[in-house]
Amino acid sequence: MLAFANDYGDNLSMTDETPEQLVPDEGLRKLMIANTKNENFTISDLEKLTVLNFDGTVLTEPIIINDYKGLEYCKNIYAIGSVSGGPKVELNNLEQLVEILNTLPKMEQLRFMNTEISDPSPLGKLESVVRIGLKLEYKLDLSNFSELISKSRFQELILNYDNRAGKAFLLDEVQTYDTDNSGIKALSPVVLPDTHEFDFELAKFESSDWSYNNQWFVNPKGDEVAEGSVVLTVMPKGPNAKKIRFGESFTTSPSSIKIRYPYIVEKKVAAPITVNYVDSNGTQIKDSLILEGNLGESVEISTPDIDGHVFEKADKDLKMIFSEESQTITLTYKESIPWQPIDPEAIGKAITVNYVDTAGKVIKDSTQVTGTKGTQVTIEVPEITGYKYDHADHALNMEITNQAQTITLTYKESIPWQPIDPEAIGKAITVNYVDTAGKVIKDSTQVTGTKGTQVTIEVPEITGFKYDHADHDLNMEITNQAQTITLTYKEVEENIPWQPIDPEAIGKAITVNYVDTAGKVIKDSTQVTGTKGTQVTIEVPEITGFKYDHADHDLNMEITNQAQTITLTYKETKEGTELIPSYPSDESETIETADNSDSEKIESNHSSDLEKLKGQSLPQTGEGDQFYLLFITGVLLVLGSSILIARKKI
Structure with a gap:
């Protein structure tokens, strides 16, 4: 016959392939042989199957299935699995199984209540199945079954456990009874689909001594035995909780599960307290004492007399409490000094310490420091509310003598905090x-x-x-x-x-001021700095509209450790001012000569020269005194020439 089979497709027809070729997996092939009752089954035999049964009435030996190729030919089956039990069946690679089952049009039930499945998670992706039965195991993870059970056509998720004669599902994990919380932690036996959980608040306990309180199964008397168990019946809660059942068969299994939580009680034992006895050098002077007691019991550590020594201190409070942790306390003893008569000369006089403010007002009662003569002491500076220590009228390190002494500590009043301006x-x-x-x-x-x-x-x-x-x-x-x-x-x-x-070598600055002839400031002051002894020359800067005139100090100065000042005075310059010289009038400035025509000529020449000068501008700022000198010289030459000509005429 011709073969037209595709991977998991519907267009399948009869082939001449052998069972080994049709179903490569040995375990699946044995299951097909058991159900068709034909060792040389064909595709036609597989198509006639309506149930692929794992029951012991059909299957006679354990099988392991890893590859589901060939299952696609069983297109008329509606159920896979067993109800009454049988040989062990182990299913792996469920991703491939789900992929093929989703192509079978009549598939509705998976009866895996007695089947070994390592990870049932892929079954949450089934599309047409309406009932699934699984073997209940501790911590079975069904978290991704939410989408499947939320489908309207899905009817039941059966979690099978041995409930014959009311036998409870036993948790594999034995818990330790927590004496601090008087109970054991409430654990879920299985991870329910998302948005679902066990309603422990409404759980029914087999013993009235037990109750539920904030994730704990509580029994005040639960620690009276070395071991025990808590038995309770609980139901799941969630949007599709009614579809989750616990038992062996569909439709008749209850919606609650009976669980047994085993526990053991570990009695907490108090650890011992070790008492050590040492001298001031840390040397052991007596054998250590080991104290034992009950957990939480308090004990007062005694300080026994030890020859040649007197108790001085302990490194812990003498009142201790037995706990789970080992504890140690060390008692230190000082070597006792044999009694001797007191030498009056050795008794030092007290040092009186007074406490005053800066005005001499007493701010604290006086104290005294005592000791034997020759004892070196350091006067303590205590904190005084509202004050801060400032100084003392004596060194704080003092020696007790046979003379009474006094030291006064002065404090400044502390300024209360004020908001910053x-x-x-x-x-x-x-x-x-x-x-x-x-x-x-x-x-x-x-x-x-x-x-x-x-x-x-x-x-x-x-x-x-x-x-x-x-x-x-x-x-x-x-x-x-x-x-x-x-x-x-x-x-x-x-x-x-x-x-x-050397701080002494840092000289003081020389301040340079700039004023006009009226003493008015015409430029911001500058400063010249440097080390003491540095020779400097004061710079004379140009200032628009002014010309340097003089200084009140030599421009060559030396930086000293004294602040110095030098003032530079400037004259104001009149830029663009027209120079109009005064020249003689016709009557007063005419040179008298015998010849009037010559006189007029001289006057005319004189006037002509003056007219040339008339209208000329004054020298601009910075042109110097040279211009004025040339101007005066020129006037004198003109006048002198006029006089010489007049005399020659005469």
């Missing part, structure tokens, strides 16, 4: 660090504080450089304006050993 917050002063070429040699820092705070800019040491000068006086005041000061350093040669900066 935003107006009092000054702007930071940014300090830059550069070399003589202006290159940054250190990250900038900032000096902050409240407005009005006087600060001195620190000059830090910078490896490979030596401080030279600053562009501002190092003594500055924090204001509400941001300020900047730049410290310039000279690079030092590597062979020059570093020397710390």
Whole structure:
């Protein structure tokens, strides 16, 4: 016969293939032979099957199925599995099984109640099955069955366990009875489909001593035995809980399960307490004592007398409680000194400690420090509420003598916290660090504080450089304006050993003021800084509209450790002012001569020269006194020439 079989397809026809070719898996092939009762079954035989039965009446030996190829020919079966039991059947590779079952049009039931399945999760992907029976095992994971049981045509999910004569499902896990919670943890015997869980709140306990409380099965008397069990009947709850049943058959199995939770009680035993006895050097002076008791029991550690020693201290509270953890306590003894008569000369006088504020007012009762003569003591400075220690009128390290002594500790009153006034917050002063070429040699820092705070800019040491000068006086005041000061350093040669900066060598700045002849400021003051002894020449900058005139100090100055000031005075220049010289009138300036025509000629020449000068502008700012000298010389030459000509005429 011709073969037209496709993978799991519907267009299958008779072939001449052998059973081994039709069903390669040995276990599945044995199942097919048992159900068709034909060792040489054909596709036609498989198509006639309506049930693939695992029962002992059909199957006579255990089988393991790993490959389900050939099952697709059983297109008329509606059920697979067994009801009454039989030889062990183990199913693996359920993904392939589900893929084939979803192609069988009449498939409705899986009776796997007595079948070994390692992982039933793939069965949650079945599409047409309406009933599934599975063997109930502890922690069986059915979490992904939610979609399957939510289908309207799906009827039952049976979880089979031996419930004959009311026998409960026994959890494989034995729990430890928790004496702190007086019970055992409530565990679910199986992982139900998502959105479903066991309703332990409504569980019915076989013993009235037990109850449920917040995930615990509680029994105040449960620890009276070494071992026991909790038996209860519980139902699942969730949107499709009625479709989940527990038993051996469809339709007749109950919707509740009886569970037995075995437990053991581990009695908690108190660990011993070890008591050690040592001297002040840590040397053992008595055998250790081991104390035993009941868990939670309290015990008072005694301090026995030990010859030659007296009890001094313990490293723990003498009142202890037995716990599950081992504990140790160490008692320290001082060596006892034999009694001797007191030498009156050895009794030192007390040091009285007084506590006052800055006004001398007592703020704490006086205390006394006592001891034997010659004892070195350090006066303690206690904290006093509302005050802060300031100073003492005596060194705090004192010696007790045979003379009474007094020391007074003075405290300043602490200022209570007040909200910060935003107006009092000054702007930071940014300090830059550069070399003589202006290159940054250190990250900038900032000096902050409240407005009005006087600060001195620190000059830090910078490896490979030596401080030279600053562009501002190092003594500055924090204001509400941001300020900047730049410290310039000279690079030092590597062979020059570093020397710390001498504060005395830091000179005070020279302040340079700029005013006009009336004393009015015409430019912001500048400062010249450097180390003490540095010779500087005060620069005379150009100021628009003014010309330098003089200074109240030699421009060559030396930086000292005293602040200095120099004032540069400038004259105001009148740019573009027209120069109009005064020249003689016709009557007063005419040169008298015998010849009127000559007189008129001289006057005319004189007037002509003056007219040339008339209308010319004054020299511009910066042209110097030379222009004025040339102007006067020119006038004199003109006048002199006129006079000589007049005389020759005469």
